[in-house]
Amino acid sequence: MTLWLIILGMSVATFGQRASFLLLPERVRLPAWLPRALHYVPAAVLTALWAPELLLQKGVLSLALGNERLLAGIFAIAIAWRYRAIFGTIVAGLAALHVFDWMF
Amino acid sequence: MAAVGIPPLEAMAMSVLVYAGAAMLAAVQLIAEGSPALIVVLAAFIVNLRLFMYSASIRAYFAGVSLGRRLVVSYALVDNPYALFIQRYGTRPDEPGKFDYFFGLAIPVWLCWQATVAAGLLIGNQLPADWKLDFAAPLAFIALTIPLLRDRPMVAAAVSAGTTAVLAHGLPLRLGLALGAVVGITVGFLWGKHLGTKSA
Numbered sequence: 001m002t003l004w005l006i007i008l009g010m011s012v013a014t015f016g017q018r019a020s021f022l023l024l025p026e027r028v029r030l031p032a033w034l035p036r037a038l039h040y041v042p043a044a045v046l047t048a049l050w051a052p053e054l055l056l057q058k059g060v061l062s063l064a065l066g067n068e069r070l071l072a073g074i075f076a077i078a079i080a081w082r083y084r085a086i087f088g089t090i091v092a093g094l095a096a097l098h099v100f101d102w103m104f
Numbered sequence: 105m106a107a108v109g110i111p112p113l114e115a116m117a118m119s120v121l122v123y124a125g126a127a128m129l130a131a132v133q134l135i136a137e138g139s140p141a142l143i144v145v146l147a148a149f150i151v152n153l154r155l156f157m158y159s160a161s162i163r164a165y166f167a168g169v170s171l172g173r174r175l176v177v178s179y180a181l182v183d184n185p186y187a188l189f190i191q192r193y194g195t196r197p198d199e200p201g202k203f204d205y206f207f208g209l210a211i212p213v214w215l216c217w218q219a220t221v222a223a224g225l226l227i228g229n230q231l232p233a234d235w236k237l238d239f240a241a242p243l244a245f246i247a248l249t250i251p252l253l254r255d256r257p258m259v260a261a262a263v264s265a266g267t268t269a270v271l272a273h274g275l276p277l278r279l280g281l282a283l284g285a286v287v288g289i290t291v292g293f294l295w296g297k298h299l300g301t302k303s304a
Contacts, residue, residue: 041154
């Protein structure tokens with residue numbers, strides 16, 4: 001029962017967050033600086049999602065050669081920069097992770 | 105999820121109704137620790153604060169779209185369709201077909217996500233961990249981020265957001281993620297304003 005309450009509460013919370021601005025009436029104008037700030041949302045949020053996965057090992061900052069996820073991530077960044085291919089970047093990054101894991 | 109006593113039906117219901125991976129991971133962890141319901145819901149809310157930003161960011165593209173369609177977009181507004189949509193329309197906001205494009209992204213992402221959750225519930229931990237498939241998620245986010253870095257303010261936003269998220273990772277409830285996002289957006293905004301570059 002409590003579990004279903006939790007599910008209901010989480011559903012309302014996440015849907016409310018997604019719908020918050022989308023469902024505002026058209027006549028509500030957002031302040032002029034807001035779109036300029038929101039322009040940076042995707043790059044900022046996405047990088048905040050993946051950077052810790054590369055730079056932290058078991059919660060500790062690691063810039064050593066032994067951090068194969070950092071090396072594979074740098075390789076994937078290069079591939080993404082050069083080819084702009086999503087699936088290709090994922091495959092290349094996973095392959096690089098296994099190669100670096102085997103090397104170091 | 106079975107490991108912490110969440111039955112398959114409830115797990116699947118959560119996946120369909122909540123449809124937010126990070127929030128579910130946080131919830132599962134807190135449920136396992138025996139946290140009160142209110143704390144679990146609050147944690148899910150905080151973990152997903154970025155959804156407010158997505159909603160505000162994407163609003164302008166769906167001006168004049170019917171309420172029903174905006175409800176659909178609201179439900180399906182998760183990281184990947186959002187990022188792919190911005191990649192397509194970010195520099196061309198006036199081109200038509202925005203709802204159809206978003207809907208076309210949302211369906212496969214939704215199906216893949218639900219199928220993966222169902223498979224996870226069925227197969228559990230039998231996939232070998234040494235395939236390192238968990239790394240596919242950050243790789244996908246990298247692939248979505250890099251093409252966005254078209255000018256210096258954008259690069260500054262990404263670098264400062266990533267650095268902050270790494271330094272603040274010790275904060276509870278993944279607040280480091282929210283803090284990183286806020287710092288990145290602020291840095292990019294101020295830098296862009298300083299240069300006087302126009303934002304698309």
